[in-house]
Amino acid sequence: MVDLPKKDAAFIDWYLAVVEEAQLSDKRYGVKGMNVWTPYGFLARRNLDRILVREIEATGSQPVEFPALIPATEFAKEKEHIQGFDAQVYWVTRGGLTELDVPLVLRPTSETAMYPVFALWVRSHRDLPLNVYQIVNTFRYETKTTRPFLRVREIHFFEEHTCQLDEERATERVQSNLVAFRRMADSFCLPYLAVRRPEWDKFAGAHYSIALDIPVGDGRTLQIGSVHHYRDNFSVPYGIRYEAPDGSARNAHQTTFGLSERLLGAIVAIHGDGRGAVFPAEVAPYEVVVVPIPSGDSATLVEAAALEIAARLGRAGRRVHVDRSEDRPGAKYYRWELRGVPLRIEVGRRETESRIATAVDRLGRKHPLPLDELDAAVARLLGEFDQALRAQAEARFRDSFSVADRLESLRDSTRVRLVGWCGEEACGHQIETSIDGALLGTPEGDLPIPVGVAKACVACGRVEGVRWAFASRPL
């Protein structure tokens, strides 16, 4: 058994220890920042992806996959975009023993791979909307310190790209993506902020960017995704034009919606505790672990009962694991708590005889589990577990914010700050310097805490056009 660092006192050390001890990722690969998805981590990722696929396909988006390599000539077509990525892409310059005529970029994101082909797919207004998504790996030559799931060089990535008739339809798609993300986040039991980034921090090439940020304690935030409105910034250079019903040629308006393996990092970071990881039921590699507790001559009987419970739950579609290792029950409890399994079922001689086992959820709550109503009881307990996990996360979320009305007080807080902001870039930079972090931007939708109306810009004191904005130290 290992002693985990304290989450409150040493968050990053705690996080790294949980990822390692729960065997979610192995970072001992020969390229720094490129980690191995171990079986347990891969299963969590597969469940997470399944939720993304379900929710995005429910909005009519279709799966595609574009190549990982992008010709330098296509990559360079949108000027702001290439400037935004130039310093952080991997270049393929050789094929076999031959120097390539046109070097290839390993995709850091797929605009420049997809849009030349979209120009072939979109010809008429009848081809719109075009809503497609892919789940692929992207690559960034990261120079900052890498951390499993949070900052890596090969990134497991979800990206939706759409073409719409006009700017208004594109705005609607952005909103529909935000609704889809609300459903996803509900499955992850993750509260979050939707934040419109300031001009100087929007995605390279975007008209505007809405980021999805999660407070992770100590006044820090983690961006786990974003939705962008591109207007026709890309459709012009890539020639994505269509014939309107009146015969005129128009540029498509585009949007994108991106999420990454950071979601898994956020799930570990937000729900985890002093005993290890805690997975919401839909994401958990195993929803249920069954631990047989043999005593004296009951070993065979008890193990048979454990296997029968697992078989019944498996038939009901549950992901379930029986721990048949030689370890003591206590060591098994410790292991599956560390690895974040939502529900543990303990089966000993007494339980076998009474037909009532004991279920212990990952929040430590014990429940009698009548074996004759196993499926229904487990479904109910998992639902209640998720609800409790969500409530716990939401309580902490609401407690993650505080108002700052002076630049000087921005820094001395362990909370994400709400500040009045006039919208001027100069004031924004002053705020960023004062907090030694970022002005995340203005809220898209409701504020997370009731603070009334913003009165004055925290930087210049102006009162006209002032809105609330978030400031934090991004992780």
Add this chain to the structure above:
Amino acid sequence: MVDLPKKDAAFIDWYLAVVEEAQLSDKRYGVKGMNVWTPYGFLARRNLDRILVREIEATGSQPVEFPALIPATEFAKEKEHIQGFDAQVYWVTRGGLTELDVPLVLRPTSETAMYPVFALWVRSHRDLPLNVYQIVNTFRYETKTTRPFLRVREIHFFEEHTCQLDEERATERVQSNLVAFRRMADSFCLPYLAVRRPEWDKFAGAHYSIALDIPVGDGRTLQIGSVHHYRDNFSVPYGIRYEAPDGSARNAHQTTFGLSERLLGAIVAIHGDGRGAVFPAEVAPYEVVVVPIPSGDSATLVEAAALEIAARLGRAGRRVHVDRSEDRPGAKYYRWELRGVPLRIEVGRRETESRIATAVDRLGRKHPLPLDELDAAVARLLGEFDQALRAQAEARFRDSFSVADRLESLRDSTRVRLVGWCGEEACGHQIETSIDGALLGTPEGDLPIPVGVAKACVACGRVEGVRWAFASRPL
């Protein structure tokens, strides 16, 4: 509507036309041989992958994912292996604006990515067997003519890698992989050959290789996968050693099992016909398409009935599509035949009133479909469809072979040839020259046609130690 080339007369032209017209892949991407997975092609691939995952996990294999980039230093550790791949890998030499100290190879296969980490995972005999698999894309700088699914530069790839206690356990794993593939192939309705490759044609670094070959007509074959026994050829250079129960240190013995998107190409090639693609039910993007046939004032009623049928089948877990386009019913039939949907349900006014619709399967057989037993009837028809497809493919398979007892007659045949072979490499090369193709190797398991015992080597006439071998012109 397009006229497809004749499959018998111009196989490759027919194949390319079907892939394009059925919208399975778009090859208009800016890098030759790197194609776009369109929504329809992606859905077929997803179903195919689901079958691979189900069957391999049933054998206790666990999913993982290793990085796509491999340091040149690791890549070079197994001498035969690197020689086998040297001329066909993509090299990443630059990150951002910096020349990399150690160039990175874009994985052509994952031995050299995985095995340094396996050396950390495998310490004791209790860590064995280690059976893991991944489904990822691999990259090969292909210099031959590329074809969608059959020969591409970014390859959708399934690869299992295992570590076993000893050579015998590794041999058992090879056999268990062959059994798993039999189940997979059954879902694809694909008959195939398992062939032990001759020494000079085994995988770079393998002890022996068993290939999975499919006759595709005209005496040609397509290799769609392989299973390899590595003995300790890789575990020695990569240091995959474990402590045996007696305390001694031993080398693990390894196996791999590889399959690729060629499977999808084979499904198109084998089952397709003059009207387009034909998908087995489990692989089909849509198992069922519902075509409403409105007449006069019945349009609303008929469309409602079509939607209700689709909703009921959807609830039963079927992949179903309602064609509500403006096209004539005939155009819709044509489209969904071209795209290979197993079952079409036609609903007009009469069908709505009688509660008996018409189902037409992709082999052209009509069936009355009682709407009051919809789910069960569709399940039965899909099962019967797959059975008929399998029987048709097996009949053609058995007709794909003939015996050749003289080198001179090897070439003038549209069949895969069975020849007697003494096992000598010189004779093998003579056979290859004579057929202007390859000696695939010796059958692993039963012969596909009853031909008795091999009598003499077709090249040297020797009679001792002679076995049957297959010779063909690989596609």
